[in-house]
Amino acid sequence: MTLPWLQRRQGEVRLSLPSKGRLAQAALDFLARCGLEVEHPNPRQYQARIPVLPEILVLFQRAADIVVSVREGSVDLGITGRDVVEERRGEGNEVLILHDALGFGHCALTLAVPEAWSDVHTMADLRSYCREHLDRALRVATKFPRLTSRFLARHQVPHSLVVVEGALETAPYIGYADVISDLVTTGQTLRDNRLRPLEDGVILTSQAVLIGNRENLKQRARVLDVALRLLEYIEARLRAEENYLVIANIRGESPEAVAQRVLSQPHIRGLQGPTIAPVFSAQERGTTWYSISIVVRQADLHQAIRELRAIGGSGVIVTPVRYIFEEEPPRSKALLDALQEEA
Secondary structure, three states: OOOHHHOOOOOOEEEEEEOOOOOHHHHHHHHHHOOOOOEOOOOOOOEEEOOOOOOEEEEEEOHHHHHHHHHHOOOOEEEEEHHHHHHHOOOOOOEEEEEOOOOOOOEEEEEEEEOOOOOOOOHHHHHHHHHHHOOOOEEEEEOOHHHHHHHHHHOOOOEEEEEOOOOOOOHHHHOOOOEEEEEEOOOHHHHHOOEEEEEEEEEEEEOEEEEEEHHHHHHOHHHHHHHHHHHHHHHHHHHHHOEEEEEEEEEOOOHHHHHHHHHOOOOOOOOOOOEEEEEOOOOOOOOOEEEEEEEEEHHHHHHHHHHHHHOOOEEEEEEEOOOOOOOOOHHHHHHHHHHHHOO
16 A cells, blocks of 8 residues: 555656765755755655755655665656666666766775785785685675676676675674775775775766656656756756856957957857957047957866956956756757657
């Protein structure tokens, strides 16, 4: 029997977010930056709303459970880590990754050995160590048995897995495992517990991703519409975070002459080119001024300012950009193409 609070209302689209852990607050902060603030007045409740997208019912689940719910179709969309998606998505194609780089929750699933294993630095070293010093399979403690086993098999390391729910770092010293496979962000926890990641021991690099149930996206127009709008906001915001809007004044004989000088520089060409407008100055009669507006990558800002000065730019204003909307967002097109392939 379906519990009353789990019954789906007509037209409702379900989006699951992490309820706790490293991704929980980061996911809420990310959505707020995208203009999709989650209204969650009672932190003890496992439901919330996004006012600008009222069709969405937000549910809070464990990061790993989000993948299962999306896979089974009881939840339409979810934000969680790539690590748990690849571990728990199953062998079918029910789970579709809509956006693979949300820009937070970075970590790496990594194989780590005790520091006392001074001659073991690579997977080849580990394979040799097991052959020369162990009369059994390597015991590996992990929360990611599927990914870890596949990685070790690829490197031809005989192994047995110890699936652990709690902290892994003590496993080699307690004695129920030889090495661990765990998520690593800074590596400090490994160092504190005298463990060392192998040089080529990264099983998977991970960050937060947006996922969806393939059948729900294909069969329910409302789910697809909401997914496309989410992608629109997310892509516009992520692109904006990489750029600044730069406005400057420059003397010139004509808009075309100013445009030619701007376009001659590699870092101030903007997205499609500069926007140029006349400046009506009461101070310098007989001098023609123009205002130029361009979008500049954050990494190129210093060089862009130098180039503007080199062509006579002054009064430079730099301001953050909130959104940059594409004519056709790449990931929205990719989603539609993926669904069309199986139509």
